[in-house]
Amino acid sequence: MEHNYKDYKLVPQAIDGPAAASIGRMTEVFPQAPGRWVIATRESRLALWQAEHVKALLGARLAAPVELLGMTTRGDQILDRTLSKVGGKGLFVKELETALESGAAHLAVHSLKDVPMEMPAGFVLAAVLEREDPRDAWVSARHAGPAELPAGAVIGTSSLRRQVQLAARWPQLRIEPLRGNLDTRLRKLDEGQYDGIVLAAAGLKRLGLGDRIRAVFEADQMIPAAGQGALGIELRADAEQRHPLLWAAVRALVDDRAWLATHAERAVARALGGSCSMPLAAHARFAADGRLELHTLLGAHDGAAGIAPVLADGRAEVRDTAAAEALGREVAARLLASGGSALIAPAR
Numbered sequence: 001m002e003h004n005y006k007d008y009k010l011v012p013q014a015i016d017g018p019a020a021a022s023i024g025r026m027t028e029v030f031p032q033a034p035g036r037w038v039i040a041t042r043e044s045r046l047a048l049w050q051a052e053h054v055k056a057l058l059g060a061r062l063a064a065p066v067e068l069l070g071m072t073t074r075g076d077q078i079l080d081r082t083l084s085k086v087g088g089k090g091l092f093v094k095e096l097e098t099a100l101e102s103g104a105a106h107l108a109v110h111s112l113k114d115v116p117m118e119m120p121a122g123f124v125l126a127a128v129l130e131r132e133d134p135r136d137a138w139v140s141a142r143h144a145g146p147a148e149l150p151a152g153a154v155i156g157t158s159s160l161r162r163q164v165q166l167a168a169r170w171p172q173l174r175i176e177p178l179r180g181n182l183d184t185r186l187r188k189l190d191e192g193q194y195d196g197i198v199l200a201a202a203g204l205k206r207l208g209l210g211d212r213i214r215a216v217f218e219a220d221q222m223i224p225a226a227g228q229g230a231l232g233i234e235l236r237a238d239a240e241q242r243h244p245l246l247w248a249a250v251r252a253l254v255d256d257r258a259w260l261a262t263h264a265e266r267a268v269a270r271a272l273g274g275s276c277s278m279p280l281a282a283h284a285r286f287a288a289d290g291r292l293e294l295h296t297l298l299g300a301h302d303g304a305a306g307i308a309p310v311l312a313d314g315r316a317e318v319r320d321t322a323a324a325e326a327l328g329r330e331v332a333a334r335l336l337a338s339g340g341s342a343l344i345a346p347a348r
């Protein structure tokens with residue numbers, strides 16, 4: 001689905017204070033029907049595409065209008081340092097949760113990859129939507145893939161997960177940090193700072209930048225991050241009682257396969273105490289025989305060079321969330337047993 005970002009109006013950010021209080025009052029008097037539903041979102045082009053996508057899907061199911069509340073998160077402001085050093089994934093979602101808490105917004109849309117493995121008290125991951133391509137993409141005007149690069153060539157990525165997998169396969173290449181939203185990263189590539197960069201295929205495709213993809217890494221060659229390519233919708237934990245209409249509309253958007261696969265992936269990270277300084281890859285897909293197949297990889301803490309990552313996988317008949325998470329925990333245990341525990345930070 002294509003969206004035009006120039007045309008829609010963001011709900012002004014000044015909807016805290018009295019406005020938020022009046023929304024709170026309204027919802028007490030009319031618990032099931034506020035005059036409008038508000039989606040909290042980050043303001044990057046990708047985040048806005050995703051929020052707009054959910055707005056369109058929900059708009060078809062809810063009588064009241066759905067609007068966006070654009071917000072800047074701490075994660076958006078920190079562009080100079082690697083996120084793993086400054087507090088990780090929560091940085092992209094905390095401000096949005098504050099909006100849910102105050103009543104300024106009713107739901108938050110996230111790239112599931114950026115959602116912490118443990119939801120903070122008072123919030124739930126209510127839906128995982130149909131998944132876009134979960135794979136990583138190679139982007140470069142000059143080179144068809146990392147295999148073609150001369151020794152010493154520079155690949156841009158700040159992801160420890162991508163770093164350890166690239167280094168394990170092509171140790172002769174240099175990896176340099178690359179931060180910023182998708183447009184910023186592409187600009188830095190175009191300015192010639194890198195020979196090629198690695199990005200999630202999903203983000204590029206959603207923004208109509210699929211033609212920048214020179215090659216995709218097969219998911220067993222470069223294992224994706226837990227949740228990559230999937231959208232998550234976060235609600236307050238009391239949403240089912242407070243806003244049953246919204247709850248039902250959001251739950252109707254759940255894609256069962258994506259929900260189960262991403263819950264297996266997220267359970268791996270949870271079992272390992274997944275922090276951002278842990279280069280962890282976890283990718284699940286339903287195989288031809290109907291079983292859920294989970295592939296994982298763990299690299300050395302902080303991506304320390306010269307230490308080989310360990311791999312583990314597993315497959316199981318998975319029909320509910322509990323079974324998906326059990327598969328995730330089982331594969332996480334295998335990862336630890338096969339050398340992974342030595343790779344985890346000494347502090348643990």
Ligand SMILES: NCc1[nH]cc(CCC(=O)O)c1CC(=O)O
Binds near residue numbers: 112114200228229231
């Ligand atoms: N960490 C940032 C981030 N969060 C989600 C995506 C891409 C879209 C997705 O995975 O859903 C990206 C960019 C990237 O990794 O290239």
